[in-house]
Amino acid sequence: MRRHEGYLRHLVIRTGTRTGEVMVNLVTSRYDEARMAELGAFLQEQFPEVTTLVNTINSRPAQVSYGEATYTIFGPGVIHDCIGPFRFEIAPDAFFQTNTEQAERLYEVARELAALRPDDLVYDLYCGTGTISIFIAPHVRHVVGVELVASAVENARANAAANGITNCTFVAGDLLEVLTPAFVRTHGRPDVVIVDPPRAGMHPRVVRRIGQLRPERFVYVSCNPQTQARDLKLLRDLYRIEAVQPVDLFPHTDHVESVVALRAR
Ligand SMILES: C[S@@+](CC[C@H](N)C(=O)[O-])C[C@H]1O[C@@H](n2cnc3c(N)ncnc32)[C@H](O)[C@@H]1O
Numbered sequence: 457m458r459r460h461e462g463y464l465r466h467l468v469i470r471t472g473t474r475t476g477e478v479m480v481n482l483v484t485s486r487y488d489e490a491r492m493a494e495l496g497a498f499l500q501e502q503f504p505e506v507t508t509l510v511n512t513i514n515s516r517p518a519q520v521s522y523g524e525a526t527y528t529i530f531g532p533g534v535i536h537d538c539i540g541p542f543r544f545e546i547a548p549d550a551f552f553q554t555n556t557e558q559a560e561r562l563y564e565v566a567r568e569l570a571a572l573r574p575d576d577l578v579y580d581l582y583c584g585t586g587t588i589s590i591f592i593a594p595h596v597r598h599v600v601g602v603e604l605v606a607s608a609v610e611n612a613r614a615n616a617a618a619n620g621i622t623n624c625t626f627v628a629g630d631l632l633e634v635l636t637p638a639f640v641r642t643h644g645r646p647d648v649v650i651v652d653p654p655r656a657g658m659h660p661r662v663v664r665r666i667g668q669l670r671p672e673r674f675v676y677v678s679c680n681p682q683t684q685a686r687d688l689k690l691l692r693d694l695y696r697i698e699a700v701q702p703v704d705l706f707p708h709t710d711h712v713e714s715v716v717a718l719r720a721r
Contacts, residue, residue: 472537473556569717586612657683
């Protein structure tokens, strides 16, 4: 690997806990059609529980399981899973909580702590495949979700439509560039902001923009309480913490998901 040679890079297996669907994603340095066809036939014969095989190409040195192109070898190229009454489509490179049962609990906690009202406009930032947006949509007037990964945004739109949800808008882009005064003029000033950033937390400029937006209620969902605390310190003068609720999303590890509910001072 150090010489950046070779073919196989990663094997990712994702399962839909509540649908039984299984996706095998082989990440390779290049596309080899004949090899993939052979592997596809082998998997279908030996492991009929595998519902789709995809091949992500990553020729760059970075040790990551997403890449430049994804080929669907057999099956639909996506899997589905259910949270609450909703069914979600999950693309190979889209984020989806790995613990489905506890994700449901997490979203319930976020929904309760957001103290949602039927006329609320909610921003769901770092929305992934739109799971939180769709989960809360029946309880509010409108949800605007923002997500960096374009395929996840496509999933989010498809998920909303498939679940009969019509009051969500999904926007693709980096929050650092997307969350501007023009964006707020277009979509409206939110009553509630829910964020669920990756482990690295939020860019300080995005945190400050939320402070300028001054939503009455702000719910910060985090898989890394350290960066969560760092980010929330920036809003100390503008928001007070109302509740902190950990959710054990990663049992038997020292990781914990943390939900913090804040109110504008
Ligand atoms: C922890 S996941 C949360 C997804 C979703 N809320 C859920 O529960 O399934 C974080 C998401 O933030 C997205 N993301 C990371 N950096 C971003 C950025 N700068 N702008 C917008 N989205 C970003 C990632 O692609 C990922 O989907």
